Amino acid sequence: MMYSPAIIAEAVVNGLMTGAIYALIALGLTLVYGVLHIINFAHGALLTAAMFAVWAVHVAFGLDPYLAILPLTPLFFGLGYAVQRFVIGPASHGSDSNILLVTLGLSIAIENALLAGFRSDTRSLNTDYGFQVVELGPLLLSKPRLIGFGAAVLVTVLLWLLLSRTDTGKAIRAVAKEKLGASLVGIDVAHVYAVTFGLGCACLAVAACLLMPTFYVNPRIGQAFVLVAFTIVVLGGMGSIPGALLGGLFIGVVESLCGLFLGDSLGQIGIFLIFILVLLVRPTGMFGAKA
Amino acid sequence: MLEVKSLRAGYGGTEVLRGLDLSVGAGEIVAVLGSNGVGKTTLNKVLSGVLRANDGEIRFDGKTLTGNSSADIVKAGLIHVPEGRKIFPNMSVRENLDLGSYRRGRDRRSVNLERVFDTFPRLRERSGQAAGTLSGGEQQMLAIGRGMMAEPRLLILDEPSLGLSPLLVEEMFALIRRLNGDGLPILLVEQNVVQSLECASRAYILENGIFALSGSAEQVRNDPDLKRAYLGM
Numbered sequence: 157m158m159y160s161p162a163i164i165a166e167a168v169v170n171g172l173m174t175g176a177i178y179a180l181i182a183l184g185l186t187l188v189y190g191v192l193h194i195i196n197f198a199h200g201a202l203l204t205a206a207m208f209a210v211w212a213v214h215v216a217f218g219l220d221p222y223l224a225i226l227p228l229t230p231l232f233f234g235l236g237y238a239v240q241r242f243v244i245g246p247a248s249h250g251s252d253s254n255i256l257l258v259t260l261g262l263s264i265a266i267e268n269a270l271l272a273g274f275r276s277d278t279r280s281l282n283t284d285y286g287f288q289v290v291e292l293g294p295l296l297l298s299k300p301r302l303i304g305f306g307a308a309v310l311v312t313v314l315l316w317l318l319l320s321r322t323d324t325g326k327a328i329r330a331v332a333k334e335k336l337g338a339s340l341v342g343i344d345v346a347h348v349y350a351v352t353f354g355l356g357c358a359c360l361a362v363a364a365c366l367l368m369p370t371f372y373v374n375p376r377i378g379q380a381f382v383l384v385a386f387t388i389v390v391l392g393g394m395g396s397i398p399g400a401l402l403g404g405l406f407i408g409v410v411e412s413l414c415g416l417f418l419g420d421s422l423g424q425i426g427i428f429l430i431f432i433l434v435l436l437v438r439p440t441g442m443f444g445a446k447a
Numbered sequence: 448m449l450e451v452k453s454l455r456a457g458y459g460g461t462e463v464l465r466g467l468d469l470s471v472g473a474g475e476i477v478a479v480l481g482s483n484g485v486g487k488t489t490l491n492k493v494l495s496g497v498l499r500a501n502d503g504e505i506r507f508d509g510k511t512l513t514g515n516s517s518a519d520i521v522k523a524g525l526i527h528v529p530e531g532r533k534i535f536p537n538m539s540v541r542e543n544l545d546l547g548s549y550r551r552g553r554d555r556r557s558v559n560l561e562r563v564f565d566t567f568p569r570l571r572e573r574s575g576q577a578a579g580t581l582s583g584g585e586q587q588m589l590a591i592g593r594g595m596m597a598e599p600r601l602l603i604l605d606e607p608s609l610g611l612s613p614l615l616v617e618e619m620f621a622l623i624r625r626l627n628g629d630g631l632p633i634l635l636v637e638q639n640v641v642q643s644l645e646c647a648s649r650a651y652i653l654e655n656g657i658f659a660l661s662g663s664a665e666q667v668r669n670d671p672d673l674k675r676a677y678l679g680m
Contacts, residue, residue: 323553326546330535337533339497341593342521342550 159416162294167416168409169292173301175408176308180363181381182388182400183312184356190395191332191352194252197259198239199385200378201266202357206232206364207373208270214281214368221281221368222303228361236357241350270375280372304366311362312401315355319397328352332395384411384424387431393441403442448473448601448632449494449525454503456493462501463489465656471601471634476627478643478664479636480677481653487636488530490653491605494634495527496520508600521550524600530609530636532590536579540570543578543589547596556596563592566622584615591622602626603634608642620646640677644668652677 181203188196209228213219219227243262248255288299319325330338331348339345371377388407392399407427415423434441451469455462463486471477481487492498494505496517505512507525515523535543544563548556564571567588573581578589587607594602604623608616620642627633627646637643644650650667652660660670667673 323545323549326538326542327549329538329542330546333537334533334535336497336529337535338546339517340495340521340527340529340533341546341597342518343546344516344518 164413164416166295166297167412169295169297170301171409171412172405173298173305173408174412175405176305176401177363177366177404178381178384178388178408179401179404180308180311180359180366182385182392182404183315183397184359184363185382185385186389186392186395186397186400187315187359188353188356189389191328192240192255192349194255194259195386196353196356197256198262198266199356199360200380200382201263201270202232202236202378203360203364203381204270204373204375204378205266206357206361207368207371207377208274208375209361210364210368211279211281211373221283221365222307225307225362225365228365229358232361233354233358235354237350237354239357240353241346244353245346245349267375267378274375276374276376278372278374281368283369286369298370300366300369304370307362307366309401311359312397315359316397318355324351384427387427389441390431390439391434391441393443396441396443399441399443448508449634450504450506451494452504452506454490454493454505455501456489456498456503457501458489458498463656464493466503467653467656467658469651469658471632474627474630474632475649476623476633476635476647478647478650479634479653480638480640480643480650482638482677485653486656487653488605491527491529491603491636494520494525494603495529518550521597524551524598525603526551526594526597526599526601527603528590528594528605528607530605532586534578534581534586534589534593536577538578539575540578540581540589541574543593544570544574544596547593548598550597552596552598555598559596559598563595566595566625567592583610584612584618587611587615587619591626595626599631601632601634603636605636606638607635608637608639616642640673 185196185199206228210221210224213224214221244255244258247258285299289296290299290302319329327338327343327348328351330343331345335345384407388400388403391407392403410426410430411423414426418425449471451467454464454467457463467490479487479490489498493500496515500513507523510523512520512523535546544560545556548559552559569585570588570592578586581589608619611619623633623635624646635643635647644664644667647664649662650664651658652667652673660667660673
């Protein structure tokens with residue numbers, strides 16, 4: 157099967173645009189893993205919750221999904237902070253396996269609460285720009301996805317600046333590698349854990365706002381994204397911010413090209429082939445620290 | 448400055464510190480000496496708020512610090528340079544020093560940074576380098592420099608000479624005297640009995656969670672039991 161270069165180029169660009177959102181979701185996952193050293197099993201359910209929040213504020217107040225970033229990002233940061241500080245932290249008693257179980261339990265609780273509240277119906281938003289396209293040379297690009305791409309890259313850059321330039325960011329990186337040393341310079345480790353978890357949830361809120369103009373939501377939708385996000389985290393290197401961004405873009409392109417050549421329903425097969433290959437050949441990922 | 452009264456602490460059901468009384472006065476170097484496993488590290492952990500005391504009292508500057516968080520203890524100016532340095536290996540030398548003033552001395556960060564760089568020119572040369580790639584001696588300097596960034600009112604040095612070459616050990620003790628020369632009281636927790644007693648004014652010998660011996664460095668040095676046990680004389 158041969159396609160014209162323009163179609164392939166469009167598939168690549170489309171992949172990059174989807175990939176940027178994947179990257180944003182992976183960013184939250186990799187940040188929490190890098191600092192707290194746990195896989196947050198509630199990540200998918202929290203994404204679903206954020207998407208429902210975007211839908212709800214649109215239906216209730218007519219709030220545009222992009223404008224919803226402004227209230228929902230701080231709201232989800234606060235929610236994440238509180239969940240880590242008052243639920244996961246106290247319930248873990250310092251044991252990582254406890255944390256795994258707590259986040260797993262949390263995801264089941266959130267998912268079923270959403271199922272009870274919204275039923276298993278699939279819902280989507282109608283915006284006037286949902287189907288608008290932007291002409292870029294020979295390429296026709298979906299406007300909301302282009303906005304999503306720009307915003308996701310912007311958030312990644314902001315997060316990177318936060319981690320490298322501010323005292324809070326430095327404290328997060330210090331706690332990630334040397335907890336005792338961090339305590340001894342007066343860093344409140346429990347607070348830093350909660351801030352990190354909050355940042356992870358804030359990433360999800362932004363991702364949800366960027367997704368909703370072109371995507372739908374149902375109580376199980378988050379799991380599909382998190383499976384891909386987890387692949388990205390492994391591919392990019394557990395805990396690596398640039399790894400999450402580049403891994404996300406790469407996976408987006410792979411999915412898009414596989415969809416083009418193998419048919420839409422097989423689009424994700426490439427992702428998981430790559431996942432297996434990475435685990436076989438370079439288990440620390442592209443940007444992961446050497447074991 | 449620092450006063451510890453009948454301090455008891457341990458892990459789970461095991462009591463490691465079984466009633467310690469200790470004091471460090473203004474401008475003093477006080478040594479806590481003892482071999483491995485007698486409770487030196489536990490004492491430091493309790494003093495820096497990482498581990499809770501089971502009983503007893505810690506007073507610093509007239510205020511009770513017992514049960515306070517590490518953050519509060521750092522804020523009060525009781526700064527602990529830990530055994531094994533515990534620097535942040537993934538971050539640059541400069542970032543490590545920045546974090547030294549995370550809780551205390553933040554307003555005067557740039558002034559203090561210059562002071563630390565003047566004390567340790569080596570750290571200035573390597574300020575952009577990842578701390579994990581420094582040599583052991585340089586890491587020890589960084590750990591002390593990081594402590595200095597918090598403008599300590601009392602500095603606890605935990606095994607600062609551990610793992611250093613004999614030449615660097617000499618340098619380390621010279622540095623301790625120099626820091627103290629500026630009026631900074633130091634609690635020196637060490638295995639290196641001979642050199643610690645040379646620079647300390649008073650010393651405590653820790654054995655199985657209690658102070659078996661204490662007094663002026665002179666007295667302790669001339670104690671027949673200590674000579675036999677630690678100096679092999």
